[in-house]
Amino acid sequence: NAGVMQNPRHLVRRRGQEARLRCSPMKGHSHVYWYRQLPEEGLKFMVYLQKENIIDESGMPKERFSAEFPKEGPSILRIQQVVRGDSAAYFCASSPRGTGQETQYFGPGTRLLVL
Amino acid sequence: TQLLEQSPQFLSIQEGENLTVYCNSSSVFSSLQWYRQEPGEGPVLLVTVVTGGEVKKLKRLTFQFGDARKDSSLHITAAQPGDTGLYLCGRGGGSNYKLTFGKGTLLTVNP
Numbered sequence: 001n002a003g004v005m006q007n008p009r010h011l012v013r014r015r016g017q018e019a020r021l022r023c024s025p026m027k028g029h030s031h032v033y034w035y036r037q038l039p040e041e042g043l044k045f046m047v048y049l050q051k052e053n054i055i056d057e058s059g060m061p062k063e064r065f066s067a068e069f070p071k072e073g074p075s076i077l078r079i080q081q082v083v084r085g086d087s088a089a090y091f092c093a094s095s096p097r098g099t100g101q102e103t104q105y106f107g108p109g110t111r112l113l114v115l
Numbered sequence: 116t117q118l119l120e121q122s123p124q125f126l127s128i129q130e131g132e133n134l135t136v137y138c139n140s141s142s143v144f145s146s147l148q149w150y151r152q153e154p155g156e157g158p159v160l161l162v163t164v165v166t167g168g169e170v171k172k173l174k175r176l177t178f179q180f181g182d183a184r185k186d187s188s189l190h191i192t193a194a195q196p197g198d199t200g201l202y203l204c205g206r207g208g209g210s211n212y213k214l215t216f217g218k219g220t221l222l223t224v225n226p
Contacts, residue, residue, distance in 0.1 A: 004157075033212065042218040043158070043203065056213065091157050098212055106150075106157035 003027065004107035005074075006092050012113045019079040019086070021110045025094030032075040033104055034060075034067060037089040049075060050098065082114045118142065119204055119217035127223040131193055136220040138204035139186045145207065147187050149178055152201040152219070194224045 003026035013019050025032050034046040045059040049069035060067065064082075069075040079086055089111050093104035120139045128134055138147065146165045150158035162171050164180035164187060171178045175198075177190040191198055205216040 031212075033214075035214075043205075043214075043216040045213045045215070048212055059213070093157075095212075102212070103160055103163070104212075104214060106159070108155070108157050111155075 004092060004094050004105050006090075006107040006110050008110060009108060010111045010113070012115065013082050014115050015083055016081050019082050019112055019114075021077040021079075021090050021092075021112070023075040023077070023092030023094075023107060025075070025092070026096075026105055029094035029096050029105075031095045031098035032069050033093045033095075034075075034077050035091045035093065035106075037091060037109070039088075043091070046077075048098075055098070079112075082112075084114045087112055087114045118215055119206065121202075121204060121217035121220050123220060124218065125221050125223075127225065128194055130195060130224055130226050132224075133190070133192050134194055134222070135188055135190045136202055136222070137186065137188050138217055140206070141185070143184045144180075144187075145184075147180060147184075148205045148214075149187070149189055150203040150205060150216075152203060154200070158203055158205075191222075194222075196224045196226050198222060199224050 005024040007022050032049045035043050037043045047060045047067045048056040064080045066078045089109045091109045093106045095102045095104050122137050148163045149161045152158040162178045167182045167184045169180040175192045179188045201219045201221050203216050203219045205214045
């Protein structure tokens with residue numbers, strides 16, 4: 001997972017606040033994937049983005065969650081009006097081309113705690 | 116629906132012991148990946164297996180892919196405390212970018 005950076009590493013929010021999670025992919029990688037890890041559910045795919053495009057958001061809740069990967073800057077996963085059930089570890093992964101069988105390199109994650 | 120079943124869920128052993136963990140599915144994998152996740156960190160890819168019957172070795176770790184490509188195992192010889200972590204198996208989706216993971220085996224190796 002060397003090279004994929006996520007911040008913050010830990011984030012505490014109260015119910016109703018917004019959470020913004022950032023991911024900088026490995027150098028040269030233009031494909032970003034977000035996963036969520038809940039204690040009893042394991043690691044699950046949320047969304048796949050390329051620069052300025054959302055390719056697949058089938059794993060992301062329809063409400064309150066959004067993701068972007070602008071031309072410049074990190075990918076952002078945004079959670080509005082957080083609830084306690086959003087408490088989880090959120091991981092970002094990146095790959096160079098987004099083709100099948102390609103290795104995805106994971107970042108260290110952001111641990112979100114909603115009080 | 117849990118597509119990948121991993122067993123055991125928890126495993127606590129003494130340093131020097133051998134162990135095997137398993138990953139099973141009712142459907143065929145085109146490829147399967149094993150990851151190790153240490154506490155507070157993200158998953159790190161250990162190996163990818165593609166061919167039925169394939170065996171790959173990584174130092175004390177031996178990975179085997181079943182002939183029918185529906186199951187895989189990870190065997191660790193002479194486990195060390197540094198092997199402690201969550202071992203995940205994962206597979207690609209139809210387009211392969213959407214990884215699906217099992218819930219993992221949480222291994223603790225006691226000194």
